Amino acid sequence: MSKTAPQIPLPFLKLRKRDAEPLFLQLYGQIKQAIFSGQLKEGERLPATRALAAELEISRNSVFQAFEQLILEGFLEGRKGDGTYVCAKIGIVPARTPKVEETPGTEEYIPDFSIEPLLPFQSSIPSFAHFPFKTWAGIAADVYRNIHSLHLGxxxxxxxxxxxxxxxxxxxxxxxxxxxxxxxxxxxxxxxxxxxxxxxxxxxxxxxxxxxxxxxxxxxxxxxxxxxxxxxxxxxxxxxxxxxxxxxxxxxxxxxxxxxxxxxxxxxxxxxxxxxxxxxxxxxxxxxxxxxxxxxxxxxxxxxxxxxxxxxxxxxxxxxxxxxxxxxxxxxxxxxxxxxxxxxxxxxxxxxxxxxxxxxxxxxxxxxxxGHFARHLRKMRILYKKLQDELTALIGKHLHPWLEVEPGDSGMHITGWLKKDMLAADVEKAAGKQGLILQPVDDFSIKYGHPKGLMFGFTGYPVEDMEKAVLQLKQILINLQP
Structure with a gap:
């Protein structure tokens, strides 16, 4: 009996055939977003390229292009003679994240955050990968061991x-x-x-x-x-x-x-x-x-x-x-x-x-x-300053024709300003299709608009994803420019 997993339907795919955006990019973005959101899960087998092309009434080449890009980026994997599958562990904090020491000799573990993907440029999200979870868990265990000493009414x-x-x-x-x-x-x-x-x-x-x-x-x-x-x-x-x-x-x-x-x-x-x-x-x-x-x-x-x-x-x-x-x-x-x-x-x-x-x-x-709270804050200040500097430098290097941004004195996000004749809301929409979370400043405006402002969070996602995300945004801005 064959062990091949059954193909799953993809009813959420909605391609806009009159849109200026190429069909393969639309397909690529929607499948990628479905993986991040949990609509598509690890190990699920996608329809064959021929069948999907026929269902969507598009060329098989468009499906090939979308699948190839998703395989290249690690979201899908092709198994010879068996089809195309959703890869494992999308959105998990990488196991190679450096260990953090809270006290000498105490190594911290990194928990599995696969339920909540950490996407580039999300703002106000702390660095889970550097939180002292082992210390926290130890305190929690001790509190529960002595729970009788608390007022439980x-x-x-x-x-x-x-x-x-x-x-x-x-x-x-x-x-x-x-x-x-x-x-x-x-x-x-x-x-x-x-x-x-x-x-x-x-x-x-x-x-x-x-x-x-x-x-x-x-x-x-x-x-x-x-x-x-x-x-x-x-x-x-x-x-x-x-x-x-x-x-x-x-x-x-x-x-x-x-x-x-x-x-x-x-x-x-x-x-x-x-x-x-x-x-x-x-x-x-x-x-x-x-x-x-x-x-x-x-x-x-x-x-x-x-x-x-x-x-x-x-x-x-x-x-x-x-x-x-x-x-x-x-x-x-x-x-x-x-x-x-x-x-x-x-x-x-x-x-x-x-x-x-x-x-x-x-x-x-x-x-x-x-003293763990104070030590954690000191470490995060150093880490977040470094992350802010790296993001500011990457934006300056790759995005300077389209975007101007300066480091801030504090906080967990920086604000960028579009130079070209484009709107932040359009960039947000296009970036969302690529799995990037950008928020227009105008989302917070009541009367005094700022249609060219974008918020860039820099604290909540792995540093190794930062340059990749900036390069993705570069391509988005190239495509959007008049």
């Missing part, structure tokens, strides 16, 4: 007290924020923090300053809870405070990312921070400071948080573990100006999800207390 909505103690020390030393553990509220990431703030502090019709372009999760939260989003353009440093004061003087709420503006990357200078705080104190305006990735600063001294300068108690500070550890944790934190406000936020959170999982909080507490 309905706990404090405000969060695990030992974690809040660690965070108070961390924020004092690293962000110049002096607060008590009682002012800290553990939340399910920055989205929940922003929504809690909007729900509690915004009245229907209130004017709310919003960076434009800026984080869409914030503008959606403002609108959801009845606020009026007031888009404020940016200077090279961040929020244009003079424009905001002149245009929307009655605003009662502001959302800002002063340490690393999202997505443009500016850092608000001290003079502008003080101007913002003075206006907020005078007008009794609430400020939500989203400090989403300030840990990754590569040039100059660390910038103190806006909250650390706030004498009037108008700033609500939010931080997250998603960027510095891994997004699946879904844990963040808030620092509230007063104990009374912390109580109000705690009561509101109680009506939503009661509390965050205490076991995850206990693991993070140990991870911080034993």
């Amino acid at each position: 309905y706990g404090d909505t405000q969060g695990y007290a030992p974690l809040r103690n660690e965070l108070a020390d961390y924020l004092r030393i690293n962000r110049s924020i002096i607060c008590s553990p009682e002012q800290i509220l553990i939340v399910s990431g920055s989205r929940q923090a922003i929504n809690l703030s909007a729900q509690l502090l915004i009245k229907k019709g209130d004017q709310c300053w919003m960076e434009d372009p800026g984080y869409r999760g914030a503008s959606m939260a403002i609108e959801r809870w009845g606020g009026r989003v007031c888009p404020v353009p940016l200077t090279q440093y961040g929020l244009d405070i003079d424009h905001a004061i002149k245009t929307y003087p009655a605003a009662t709420f502001a959302y800002v990312t002063p340490s690393h503006q999202y997505p443009m990357g500016g850092t608000l200078p001290l003079a502008e921070r003080l101007k913002l705080l003075q206006w907020a104190a005078k007008q009794k305006m609430w400020i939500v400071e989203d400090d989403y990735d300030s840990e990754f600063r590569y040039n100059g001294r660390p910038v103190p948080a806006l909250k650390g300068l706030d004498d009037a108690g108008q700033v609500i500070y939010t931080g997250t573990f998603s960027k510095v550890l891994f997004p699946a944790l879904r844990l963040g934190y808030m620092v509230l100006p007063t104990l009374e406000m912390a109580r109000r936020f705690r009561m509101l959170k109680t009506t939503i999800d009661r509390e965050n999982p205490v076991i995850d909080q206990a693991i993070i507490t140990r991870f911080m207390r034993e």
Whole structure:
């Protein structure tokens, strides 16, 4: 009996025969994307080239070209006399990734991330390959061994007290924020923090300053809870405070990312921070400071948080573990100006999800207390600076006729600007067909558009894929240019 696997149908293939893009490239891109998305799985046998050509009503040569390119890139393999198969282990972090030592003599293992392919240029994705998983797993195992020592009933909505103690020390030393553990509220990431703030502090019709372009999760939260989003353009440093004061003087709420503006990357200078705080104190305006990735600063001294300068108690500070550890944790934190406000936020959170999982909080507490958190951040700052430099150099070498980009002082992405007569949305669409994830800056715009801006993440995918991805993008830009 033959052991040949049955051919699988490919109903998702939709070729646009009147499109300017060659049919073999369309076929190549759609099969590649299906492999990345999991529609096609390891070991599955594709239809014969003759049968697929007949089904799609295209030339067999187009199918040959697409298959040959996918075989060349390692997505498919041809087995003599047996057909064409999807290759194994697409999207897995390579086993050859260098080992990382957390403490002398402790080798870290690299987990299998085959379920979630790490695609070039995705932004805000940390380097899983360099996370100290063995250390984390050891702490987790110890926490579970001693799980009886934790409070396993309905706990404090405000969060695990030992974690809040660690965070108070961390924020004092690293962000110049002096607060008590009682002012800290553990939340399910920055989205929940922003929504809690909007729900509690915004009245229907209130004017709310919003960076434009800026984080869409914030503008959606403002609108959801009845606020009026007031888009404020940016200077090279961040929020244009003079424009905001002149245009929307009655605003009662502001959302800002002063340490690393999202997505443009500016850092608000001290003079502008003080101007913002003075206006907020005078007008009794609430400020939500989203400090989403300030840990990754590569040039100059660390910038103190806006909250650390706030004498009037108008700033609500939010931080997250998603960027510095891994997004699946879904844990963040808030620092509230007063104990009374912390109580109000705690009561509101109680009506939503009661509390965050205490076991995850206990693991993070140990991870911080034993020094692993600080060591991990130091290593990632060095690694991410190197990756940013390499991507900037590659773009300068291969893409300079089409794209201009400069390294940033901090963060997990850089912004590139198209020089030619082409739009970022068109580049995003074409790149997506090749398995590259680019995001137009205009995705974050409300009123002030930036149609030629593209975000390039550089932290979440293997370094060996970087030059290959840049060369792929080069061909895409050549094809798109007028």
